[in-house]
Amino acid sequence: MRKVRVRFAPSPTGPLHMGGVRTALYNYLFAKKHGGDFLLRIEDTDQGRFVPGAEQYIIEALKWCGIEPNEGVGYGGDCAPYRQSERKPMYKPYAEKLIAAGWAYYAFDTSEDLDNIRKQAELAKMPNWQYNSISRMTMKNSLTLPVDEVEKRLAAGDPYVIRFKMPRNEEVRFQDLIRGWVVFSTNELDDKVLFKSDGMPTYHLANVVDDMTMNISHVIRGEEWLPSAPLHVLLYKAFEWEAPLFAHLPLILKPDGNGKLSKRDGDRLGFPVFPLEWKDPETGAISSGYREKGYFPKAFINMLLLLGWAPGNNQEIFTEQEMIDAFTIERIGKSGSKFDPDKTRWFNQQYLRATPHHELAQMLQPLLKEKGIDVSLEYTENVVGLMMERAVFVEDMLEGMYLFQGPTEFDAEAVSKKWKVGESAVIIQKWADAMNALEDFSFESIDHRFKEFLQEENLGMGAVMPLFRLLLTGTLTGPAAAQVASVIGKEEVMKRVAFGIEKLG
């Protein structure tokens, strides 16, 4: 087997969709598993669709996801350049080689000509007109025009394209690594343009030439390319090159209804479809990103891994090395997968819980600073210990703002339900005095003293705890009140109790 070299080859026409990230991931894992190379090639042969910033976005997004190429745009390598626009001069000789070998021809029909023919055909109820092995004989090309006229046109600089001369009555078959044998009849394929009149190759030519010259061993790409795979196979044959192995990935579908996942679905259902936030340079419209929403890149990747691939056992959480070890193309599913935002959240929760407290504290601190709260890392770590089990995102731990500042208001419903003017204050004051006498203000110590206190006073849990919590936090929900007390410290507890009694009476 030749050395594994795979590529991810997006077009810089906008932000990278999560489906693209998954394609990149599978390529990356496959390369790593086989000690191969993973390259990033930018396919920018369509100047009309170029979007500024898109290329940078792609590079940054892959970096954030931790699936970095070891060769390609932004990384360099022996096959540079990796941007097709910079490889422009390379392609024409290949197209000419094809013409010389009888695999391609010049065509002089303009876009307008073709549009007209298609319109006419539609009117005649032949909705699917193609420039193919039959119709080409009625068109203006180097197959139908006299040789001297062709030369004259070429010399005069008439615009032309180069088309592939699709053979007639042949079967193209190739073995897709995911689907098995796939068979096409050349009679259904058209004479695709390989080289455009603007001097640029089309995707098909550029892709095949680059894959060959970059020594790509496996082409792992989206299913939308399956219909053009036979053309690519034929191109390799025409060039007398060894074709890479193909694997066509099923698509990611929208969570509800039918069809492939699109930007609109994210807006509509409230989840990102892009790894990073993207601002459209034309409209200024913002599309949300997983990074900005507070997802861990590893959780995002782990989710993507399992969307269309399964290890065969019940493992769901994978380290990068485990992914690399377990990944095989054969275990990629054949059918499209509906994206599940809920499960994505679940993955994030799993990763959050697996993250050490001090790391979470480091992530939480900047968020606190934004809110004007400056506390020590040690203190933040205590907060994390208290809040992490109820959080899906780091940001969720901010819900316990009472860990940083005492309540100024009290939940009205809770007050009317639990607080009895005159009575409650007396009990709470007693309990506060008991706490005040405590040397050790750890959770265990407070908890222990609390139980004693209940015995001494002959009171039930429910008679004191909710009141205490209310004064501490202003609400009736959250972590154990004694734990909150321990984190904020004795002095603060006393302050809050005093404030509460004062305020509620």
Place this chain on the structure above:
RNA sequence: GGCCCGUUCGUCUAGGGGUUAGGACAGCAGAUUUUCAUUCUGUAAACAGGGGUUCGAUUCCCCUACGGGCUACCA
């Protein structure tokens, strides 16, 4: 329309000629928790339909239905 690809719980999936068709997310119900969350336990939930092949098919083959992709001088 044509061509190609696909179809196991609501969703992601495991499985594979004889299984109580397994797991996870989401759902529901209980337990624990002063509360919320967590956790635990339990529960409901699937082989698209029809023909073959076979002693036996969810598994293999065919057809239909449904879904998806492609059908540009876009990738």
